[in-house]
Amino acid sequence: MQCGLSGCEFRRRRRGSQLLMAQCQHNLSWKLRRALACIRRNGCSRRQCAIICCLAVLLLIALLLYSRSLASTLHGHGQPVNTRPIIGILTQETIFEEWELHGSSYIAASYVKSIESAGARVIPIMINLPEEEYVKIFNSINGSGGWIDDGGIVDLRHSGYAKAAKIFYDLALKANDNGDYFPIWGTCLGFEELTYLTSGELLLTLTETEDVSLPLNFSQDALRSKLFRNIPKDLYDNLSKLPITSNFHSWSLSVENFTANEKLKEFYNVLSTNSDGTVEFISTFEAYDYPIYGVQWHPEKISFEWKIAPGISHTAEAVYAAFYMAEFFVNEARKSLHKFPDTTQENEALIYNYCPKYTGKIFDQMYFF
Ligand SMILES: *[C@@H]1O[C@H](CO)[C@@H](O)[C@H](O)[C@H]1NC(C)=O
Ligand SMILES: *[C@@H]1O[C@H](CO)[C@@H](O)[C@H](O)[C@H]1NC(C)=O
Ligand SMILES: *[C@@H]1O[C@H](CO)[C@@H](O)[C@H](O)[C@H]1NC(C)=O
Ligand SMILES: *[C@@H]1O[C@H](CO)[C@@H](O)[C@H](O)[C@H]1NC(C)=O
Numbered sequence: 001m002q003c004g005l006s007g008c009e010f011r012r013r014r015r016g017s018q019l020l021m022a023q024c025q026h027n028l029s030w031k032l033r034r035a036l037a038c039i040r041r042n043g044c045s046r047r048q049c050a051i052i053c054c055l056a057v058l059l060l061i062a063l064l065l066y067s068r069s070l071a072s073t074l075h076g077h078g079q080p081v082n083t084r085p086i087i088g089i090l091t092q093e094t095i096f097e098e099w100e101l102h103g104s105s106y107i108a109a110s111y112v113k114s115i116e117s118a119g120a121r122v123i124p125i126m127i128n129l130p131e132e133e134y135v136k137i138f139n140s141i142n143g144s145g146g147w148i149d150d151g152g153i154v155d156l157r158h159s160g161y162a163k164a165a166k167i168f169y170d171l172a173l174k175a176n177d178n179g180d181y182f183p184i185w186g187t188c189l190g191f192e193e194l195t196y197l198t199s200g201e202l203l204l205t206l207t208e209t210e211d212v213s214l215p216l217n218f219s220q221d222a223l224r225s226k227l228f229r230n231i232p233k234d235l236y237d238n239l240s241k242l243p244i245t246s247n248f249h250s251w252s253l254s255v256e257n258f259t260a261n262e263k264l265k266e267f268y269n270v271l272s273t274n275s276d277g278t279v280e281f282i283s284t285f286e287a288y289d290y291p292i293y294g295v296q297w298h299p300e301k302i303s304f305e306w307k308i309a310p311g312i313s314h315t316a317e318a319v320y321a322a323f324y325m326a327e328f329f330v331n332e333a334r335k336s337l338h339k340f341p342d343t344t345q346e347n348e349a350l351i352y353n354y355c356p357k358y359t360g361k362i363f364d365q366m367y368f369f
Contacts, residue, residue, distance in 0.1 A: 085120040085333035086346070088137070090168070091127050091369055092161045102357055103368030105160070109356040110304035110363060111187075117303070117323065118330035123349040125168075126369060127160030134167045138175075162193070169197045176290050183291035183332035188249055191285075191294035195253050199263045204251040208276040211311035213243040213318075214297070216272040216283060225271050227286050227293060227328060235320055244318035245283065245297040246311050247274070252281035252296060268294075291332050299325040306364055 089112065091105040099106060105127050112122045125137065168184070175182040186194040192204055216239050222228045228236065238244065255273055258264050272284040274296075283296045301312050302322035340346035356365040 079335065080337055082334045082337050085330060085336065086123055086340075086350075087115050087120050087330070087333055088123050088125045088168075089115070089351075090125045090161055090164055091367075093127065093159055094368070099359070099366070099368070102366075105369045107351075107367045107369075108300075108305075108363040109365035109367055110300040112351055112356075112367065113304045114300035114322070114326045115330060118326040120330040120333055122351045124351050124354070124367065124369060125164060127164055129164070131163075131167060134164060135171070138168065138171045165190075165193055166197060169194075172292070173290065181291060181332075181336045183329065183336065184293070185329050186292075186294040187300065188296060188298055191296045192249075192251060192253065194292065194294045195258075195264060198267050199261050201261070203253060203257040203261060203264075205254050205257065205279060205281075206250055207252040207254075207279050207281055209247045209249050209252060209274075209281075211309050212247045212276075213311055213313045214245050214247055214274050214283070215239065215241050215243050216245055217274055218272050219270050221269050222271045222284075225269060225286055226291075227271060227284070231324065235317075235324060238317040239321050242313075242315070242317050244302075244313045244315060244321055245274075245295075246299070246301045246313065246318075247283075247297050248301075248311055249296060252276075252279065255280040255282060258282050291335075293329065293332075295325065304364070307361065 089107050091107050094100050094102070094104055094106050107124055115122050125134075172182040172184050184194075186192075195204070196202055218228070218236070218240050223231075223236070231239075253264075255270075258268075258270065267287055267289075268285040269288050270282050270285050272282075273280055274283040275281070281296065284294070286293045299322040302314065302318045305312055306314075340349065351367065354367050354369070356367050358364065359366050
């Protein structure tokens, strides 16, 4: 998520979120409500936020489309493959006045480019639609998709983004339970939101992780995980040694809190951790039983955001690693055999209907809606 609010706004929302958290804890019951959404989160820059801390949250609901003609291609172990995947990216409320001039919600173009670079198309998922609309979108694409939430939101419970994220998360769990493959990806705030959706609690803690590049401290399970089991050895070595993951978050899920939470522990396999020198936190995880992935860091910034920042490496190693992540997720989306009812509806939904605007600050280019 992108953070960057004024201090007082931040504090206010933060209080709200704590309230919410208490409520959630009170009435959650794991099996039935793990997906309960109260997402709230506030999170952003704690420190008077003069600057932007960007936690980009991505919850990706990738909507995959399936083109019957191409889908007949068989790959691998006889699994049909959707070679025309479409991934839905959740839009996000604009948080700065100068952005509000352009629209009430946005998607940082880097998320879109990242998906496109790996061979998929994107549709924006608008916020503040009635719940029936989301259900319709989900059903009409019948299945797969990822959703990406990108930054900026502060209130994870009341924001349109938060509500849409919860709806898609719940629908994705159900779809996957029924054998309908529907991958979800969360980046930064999206990662944090996944922890909230899964646990029903706000378990984050403040860390010194704004604008820093870090190597990944892979867990022992990493090389057996879905996400990393096919990673080239060179890339694994480089990711574990070189500071090439982009961290822009002030909140993190500590290993301590993760380990103490049964719901999270049962649901997610920790693939990497990092430390700010004091707090060890989870930087990458995947769900054991669902195609749900979360990274606290920002693969999409590496190739597509160019503000001068120590937190964004543009080395060949960083670019390669970032592409690996995008490619992995798009490949997940290819396993989803869903489609829009017709080409007209598909074309109308695509992000190609919108022009990104060069804003050149936190993000180089942004789509506004
Ligand atoms: C989704 O697609 C599958 C396979 O084509 C089909 O069996 C299922 O009924 C569809 N679901 C919806 C909600 O359209
Ligand atoms: C654990 O989560 C609580 C909120 O439930 C938070 O106040 C605390 O700082 C977290 N502790 C660590 C070590 O992450
Ligand atoms: C990497 O993770 C392990 C296991 O959590 C921990 O013991 C170790 O201190 C970490 N190393 C670094 C450099 O953070
Ligand atoms: C990664 O590191 C290896 C050395 O371990 C190096 O030879 C290789 O070129 C690097 N790969 C990339 C893609 O940067």
